[in-house]
Structures are given as C-alpha cells and as structure tokens.
Amino acid sequence: MRSAWQWILALAMSTMIVFSFITDAPQQNIGESSRIFYYHIPQAWICVIAFIISAIYSAKFLKSKNLLDDDRAVNAARLGFMFCILATVTGSIFAKVTWGSFWNWDPRETSIFILLLIYAAYFALRGAMDEEHKRAQLASVYSIMASITVPFLVFVVPRITPSLHPEDSIIDENMKFTMSPEVRMIFFSSLIIFTVIFIWMFKLDNRISFLERFQKEKEA
Amino acid sequence: MLSKAISIFLKDFRQEFRTRYAINSIMLFGITTLTVVSFSLGESNLPPKLSATLYWIIIFFSAMSSLAHVFVREEESGTAMALRLHTEAEPVFFGKFLFNFTVLFVLMLIITPLFLLFTDTYQGDMLLFSFILFLGIIDLCSATTIIAAIVARTSTKGALFAILSFPIMLPLLLVLVRATEKVFLESTFSQLSPDFIFLVSFPIVMLTASFMLFKFVWFD
Numbered sequence: 001m002r003s004a005w006q007w008i009l010a011l012a013m014s015t016m017i018v019f020s021f022i023t024d025a026p027q028q029n030i031g032e033s034s035r036i037f038y039y040h041i042p043q044a045w046i047c048v049i050a051f052i053i054s055a056i057y058s059a060k061f062l063k064s065k066n067l068l069d070d071d072r073a074v075n076a077a078r079l080g081f082m083f084c085i086l087a088t089v090t091g092s093i094f095a096k097v098t099w100g101s102f103w104n105w106d107p108r109e110t111s112i113f114i115l116l117l118i119y120a121a122y123f124a125l126r127g128a129m130d131e132e133h134k135r136a137q138l139a140s141v142y143s144i145m146a147s148i149t150v151p152f153l154v155f156v157v158p159r160i161t162p163s164l165h166p167e168d169s170i171i172d173e174n175m176k177f178t179m180s181p182e183v184r185m186i187f188f189s190s191l192i193i194f195t196v197i198f199i200w201m202f203k204l205d206n207r208i209s210f211l212e213r214f215q216k217e218k219e220a
Numbered sequence: 221m222l223s224k225a226i227s228i229f230l231k232d233f234r235q236e237f238r239t240r241y242a243i244n245s246i247m248l249f250g251i252t253t254l255t256v257v258s259f260s261l262g263e264s265n266l267p268p269k270l271s272a273t274l275y276w277i278i279i280f281f282s283a284m285s286s287l288a289h290v291f292v293r294e295e296e297s298g299t300a301m302a303l304r305l306h307t308e309a310e311p312v313f314f315g316k317f318l319f320n321f322t323v324l325f326v327l328m329l330i331i332t333p334l335f336l337l338f339t340d341t342y343q344g345d346m347l348l349f350s351f352i353l354f355l356g357i358i359d360l361c362s363a364t365t366i367i368a369a370i371v372a373r374t375s376t377k378g379a380l381f382a383i384l385s386f387p388i389m390l391p392l393l394l395v396l397v398r399a400t401e402k403v404f405l406e407s408t409f410s411q412l413s414p415d416f417i418f419l420v421s422f423p424i425v426m427l428t429a430s431f432m433l434f435k436f437v438w439f440d
Contacts, residue, residue, distance in 0.1 A: 118388075129373075130375075134373065141366070141437050145367070149391060
C-alpha cells in the first residue's frame with residue numbers, strides 16, 4: 001500500500017511527458033522549442049521553494065538547536081541546487097534556440113545566476129568549518145540573510161532595471177500568456193508532479209540523515 | 221546601548237591607529253586598482269556606463285580586502301572572548317558597523333576625486349552623486365558587517381568573505397552602477413527615484429535582519 005502513490009506518480013509523470021510532446025506546442029509563435037516550458041518552469045519553481053524551505057529550517061534550527069533541523073536545511077539546499085542547475089541549463093538551451101545565444105543577462109537569468117551563487121557560497125561556508133554545531137549555526141544565519149535578498153532579486157531588480165534586450169517581452173508573454181485549457185492542464189500537472197517528486201526526495205534524504213545521526217549517537 | 225556601541229567604535233578606532241592595517245590595505249588596494257584602470261585606459265574618453273562600472277568594481281573589491289578585518293582582528297588577537305563577556309551582542313554589531321562605515325567613508329573620500337580626475341568623465345549633479353555614494357556606503361556596510369562576523373569564525377577567512385558577500389551584494393551593485401551611470405548622464409532626482417527607493421530600503425532590511433541574527437553568530 002505504501003508504494004501505491006509512487007506507482008501513481010510514475011504513471012502521472014509518464015503520461016505528462018507523453019502529452020507534453022503529442023499536443024500542440026504551447027506557444028505557437030515560438031514553435032516546438034516552447035515545449036521546454038513544461039519542464040523549465042517547474043524546475044525553477046522547485047528551486048525557489050527549496051530555497052525557502054532551507055531558510056525556514058535554518059530559522060527553526062536557530063530556535064531549537066536541534067541538529068536534525070540543520071540536516072533538513074542542508075538537504076533542501078542540496079536538492080534546490082540540483083534543480084537550480086537543471087533550470088539554468090534548460091533555460092539556457094531555450095535562450096539559444098529562441099534568442100540565438102546561451103546567455104543574455106536578462107533580469108531572470110541574472111536572478112537565477114545569483115541563486116546559484118548563493119547556494120554555492122552556502123556550501124563553501126559549510127565546508128570551511130569542522131565543528132558541527134558552529135557550522136550549523138553560522139550556515140543557518142547565512143541562509144536566512146541570503147533568503148532576505150531574494151525578494152529584492154526577484155521582484156525589485158527586474159522592475160527598476162530596464163530589460164537588457166528587446167526580445168525580453170517573449171519571456172513575459174510566456175509567463176502569463178493565455179494558456180489553452182489543454183496547455184494549462186499539462187502545465188499544472190507537471191508543476192504538481194515535480195513538487196511531489198521534490199517532497200519525496202526531500203523525505204528520503206531526511207530519513208537518511210536521521211539514520212546517520214542515530215547511528216552516530218549509538219556508537220558514541 | 222548606544223553609548224556602549226560608541227565606546228566599541230572608539231576602541232576599534234584607537235586600535236586601528238596603532239597598526240593602521242585596515243586603512244592601509246584598503247587604501248593601497250583602491251589606489252592600485254585605480255592606477256591600473258587609468259593607466260591602461262590612458263587618454264581614451266570613457267562612456268558613462270563604463271566609468272560607473274569601473275568605479276564600483278574598484279570600491280567593491282577594495283571593501284572586500286579589508287572590511288572583514290574588524291572581526292578577524294578580535295578573533296586572532298584573542299580579545300573576542302573578553303568582548304563577549306563584557307557586552308551584549310547588539311552594541312558590538314553596531315560599533316563594528318560604525319567602524320566599517322568610517323573606513324569605507326575615508327576610502328571613498330580619497331578614491332572618488334582621484335577617479336574623477338584620472339578618468340575625466342565627470343558631468344552631472346555633484347550633490348546627487350555624493351548622495352548616492354553616501355547611501356552606497358551604508359548599503360555596503362549593512363550587508364557585509366554580519367558576513368564579516370561569520371567569516372571571522374571560520375578557518376579560511378580571507379577568500380570566503382568575498383565569496384559569501386558577492387551573491388548578497390550583486391543586486392545592490394547592479395543598482396549602484398545604474399544610478400551612478402544615470403548621474404553621469406545628467407539625470408534629475410525624479411529619474412533616479414526608483415533607484416533611491418532600493419538604496420534606502422536595502423540597508424533597512426539588512427540591518428534589521430542582522431540585528432536579530434547577530435547574537436547567533438557572536439555567541440556559541
């Protein structure tokens with residue numbers, strides 16, 4: 001019974017992938033390449049969600065001083081980093097096909113790049129300390145400080161910096177173009193499926209780190 | 221609280237004058253980069269965008285070279301523990317913030333006229349420019365002071381400071397460069413208002429968060 005929802009997830013994912021290729025391309029004026037939209041946006045969404053989860057567990061750690069909360073923050077950050085790389089790569093491929101170059105420094109590319117840097121800095125900081133408790137505490141503070149700058153990145157900078165290239169309107173159109181019911185159906189199911197996969201991976205990671213900590217305590 | 225912060229600031233100030241480490245390194249770093257820039261550019265007339273970018277690169281990396289020193293010194297000389305016993309966390313943060321503010325202010329006071337002299341690009345409102353610089357100093361210090369405190373407690377101090385600061389400061393630097401460019405292009409105050417909103421709100425958010433989180437960095 002336990003694995004029933006995993007079978008459902010596998011079935012849903014396969015169906016979503018098939019439908020994302022056999023239906024009409026979501027944005028006609030971009031053409032076939034716009035199908036990446038079904039994968040790219042859920043990945044970017046997970047990337048931000050993971051970042052927020054990591055910051056929440058960091059704050060929780062500072063309150064509870066429970067190292068398990070810190071483990072959860074790291075696990076969320078690690079998964080978020082992976083999805084961030086995926087989103088950057090898919091976005092870059094899309095940019096190459098539509099705008100002719102892999103990187104254009106438009107506001108959204110800038111913000112995902114900074115998100116990548118923040119994740120990398122977070123892991124660099126953790127690598128620089130040996131003592132477990134101190135590492136958890138300082139990394140938590142950094143994670144919260146970094147998450148505070150994200151609203152500036154996502155909402156403020158794109159609004160006050162004029163778009164760096166004229167084709168930028170495509171992105172905005174893409175973000176809120178009137179989706180046909182079919183497209184909307186596939187897009188939102190993809191969003192839900194990716195979120196469920198993320199939660200599953202996150203839970204697995206948490207169980208592993210819990211068992212590791214349990215083992216360590218038993219040995220000590 | 222304020223008097224304690226000021227006495228910590230004065231202590232740092234006096235200590236600085238014994239060795240002049242922070243001020244010397246930041247000045248030499250700033251002047252060296254400035255010389256390289258102006259020497260290699262020679263007589264060529266810089267467009268405003270380029271000179272604004274170069275200016276903030278010089279300031280940012282000079283700041284990176286020595287703003288962490290204020291906390292690293294306490295840890296290295298072993299006086300951090302005494303300070304921890306003596307006062308609460310908040311006055312320490314505020315005192316160190318004031319000290320970094322002063323160091324950066326002195327740097328700007330010397331680098332800015334030299335930069336304008338060497339590159340010979342200056343047009344626009346002097347008052348507006350100084351106002352942006354003043355906000356820029358507060359912005360830079362508000363984001364870096366807590367990171368300096370984090371870095372001082374790790375094993376690899378120097379390199380980590382720039383790595384951790386960069387992602388947090390990148391949106392800020394983008395706005396500062398843009399605002400400076402606008403001033404060089406002789407914009408008026410109203411054209412700059414979106415940038416000012418950012419430059420005023422950023423340190424408020426950063427300082428509030430730092431104030432709340434600093435005790436977790438400072439105490440074990």
